[in-house]
Amino acid sequence: MTEWAAFRTENIPSGWNGRLGQALNPYVASADPSGSSTGSATSVAANLAAVALGTETAGSILYPANANSVVGVKPTVDLTNRAGVIPISQLQDTVGPICRTVSHAVEVLDVIVGIDQDDFPATKKASTYIPHGGYRQFLKADGLKDKRLGILEDLFGSNDIKACQHHFNTLRQKGVVLVDNVEVPNIDLVYSAIVNAQDIALFAEFKMDLNAYLKKLVHTQVRSLADVIAFNKISASEKFKEYGQGIMMAAEKTNGIGKLEREALRNITKVCKYGFEKMIKVNKLDALMSPGADIASLLAIEGYPGINVPAGYDKSGVPVGISFGGLKGSEPTLIEIAYGFEQATHIRKPPPSHPR
Numbered sequence: 001m002t003e004w005a006a007f008r009t010e011n012i013p014s015g016w017n018g019r020l021g022q023a024l025n026p027y028v029a030s031a032d033p034s035g036s037s038t039g040s041a042t043s044v045a046a047n048l049a050a051v052a053l054g055t056e057t058a059g060s061i062l063y064p065a066n067a068n069s070v071v072g073v074k075p076t077v078d079l080t081n082r083a084g085v086i087p088i089s090q091l092q093d094t095v096g097p098i099c100r101t102v103s104h105a106v107e108v109l110d111v112i113v114g115i116d117q118d119d120f121p122a123t124k125k126a127s128t129y130i131p132h133g134g135y136r137q138f139l140k141a142d143g144l145k146d147k148r149l150g151i152l153e154d155l156f157g158s159n160d161i162k163a164c165q166h167h168f169n170t171l172r173q174k175g176v177v178l179v180d181n182v183e184v185p186n187i188d189l190v191y192s193a194i195v196n197a198q199d200i201a202l203f204a205e206f207k208m209d210l211n212a213y214l215k216k217l218v219h220t221q222v223r224s225l226a227d228v229i230a231f232n233k234i235s236a237s238e239k240f241k242e243y244g245q246g247i248m249m250a251a252e253k254t255n256g257i258g259k260l261e262r263e264a265l266r267n268i269t270k271v272c273k274y275g276f277e278k279m280i281k282v283n284k285l286d287a288l289m290s291p292g293a294d295i296a297s298l299l300a301i302e303g304y305p306g307i308n309v310p311a312g313y314d315k316s317g318v319p320v321g322i323s324f325g326g327l328k329g330s331e332p333t334l335i336e337i338a339y340g341f342e343q344a345t346h347i348r349k350p351p352p353s354h355p356r
Contacts, residue, residue, distance in 0.1 A: 001039050002017065005060055008248050009246045009247055015035050018239065025068060027068065027355055033064065033068060034066065035064055037098060040053060046351055051098070053096070054098045055085050055095050056074045056296075058300035059297065061073070061074045062074055062295075062296045062323055065098055065321060066323070067319060069321070071342075072098045072308045073096040073109055073331075075096045075109065076329055076331065077328075078119075079094070079123070079331075086213060087206070088205065088206050090209060091303065092202070097112070102307070102309065105307075114130065138336050141343050143336030147286045148176075148177045149171065149324070149337070150179045151179065151180050151181065152290065154187065155290040185275055186274055186275045187275065192267075192271075193264075193267055193271045197301075200264040201268065203250050206251045207254050225248060225251060229252060269302065272302035276302070280327055288325050289325075290323045290325070291322060292322070294323070299325045307325075307335070308322070309321055309338045309341055311345070
């Protein structure tokens with residue numbers, strides 16, 4: 001995966017880490033494989049694994065799934081156990097399946113959701129979202145029928161609209177009501193939360209959660225974020241001079257959840273309630289859709305679920321996907337939509353034996 005889930009520095013390429021180097025996109029070797037769950041997506045896409053797990057804080061399942069023509073499910077935060085996962089944020093981290101088909105992803109999702117003693121308070125609370133009988137029952141061929149999908153004006157540019165027009169036609173033929181030109185109320189405040197408040201909260205959470213994680217490890221001398229920063233400086237394989245570690249340095253300067261961080265967290269909750277959630281409810285949407293994984297930032301800041309499904313390939317053979325996102329606990333509806341779209345299009349193809 002991308003080293004430290006891309007939370008060391010903004011300069012590290014997607015799919016690079018100091019231990020194994022650079023992962024490649026199995027469709028077009030020169031294309032961005034995306035991340036940070038790069039290896040999970042590329043290995044499944046290249047048929048090296050039947051299924052895989054990825055972790056997401058802000059796009060790390062949806063983006064690599066999109067880039068490598070596989071299905072990525074980002075569950076509602078706390079729906080799956082995160083024990084053992086190197087943390088960034090308890091409020092945004094989630095574990096989800098990356099597979100070649102929606103049905104495979106749902107089979108894995110059924111296994112990994114539920115109450116776990118190692119992540120108990122969170123998974124117990126979120127367990128109320130799990131439907132009786134599990135998620136497999138929502139793999140319906142007619143899952144698109146009567147669904148209302150929002151097309152967010154800020155996510156779909158004119159070129160995106162043109163490129164997705166055949167998919168829009170397919171969705172309508174399968175009974176979908178497309179709600180055009182949807183707008184998120186208070187969009188400026190929402191983007192401010194994504195750009196500013198999220199970073200304030202994440203930097204503080206990362207230092208706290210990582211220090212707690214490292215202290216529990218047995219066979220290591222690295223016990224804190226400060227130790228990680230020191231290691232990166234002296235390890236040649238970490239390419240410190242080339243990539244730096246600006247994010248880690250910023251996180252190390254924080255001192256827990258103080259007044260600034262609490263205000264940032266309150267702002268995030270507020271703008272989500274009166275922004276994203278209001279948009280879904282006012283327009284009576286079953287889900288919001290986006291080209292690629294562009295919806296990931298909106299879903300990240302308050303722990304909403306999303307699914308990315310293969311949607312085609314550009315002229316160079318680089319995969320493109322489409323994402324569906326909704327309110328917390330809306331996995332059953334998202335599965336119906338994603339599976340319905342997959343079955344209506346059957347667009348995924350395996351990568352070439354010798355990618356360029």
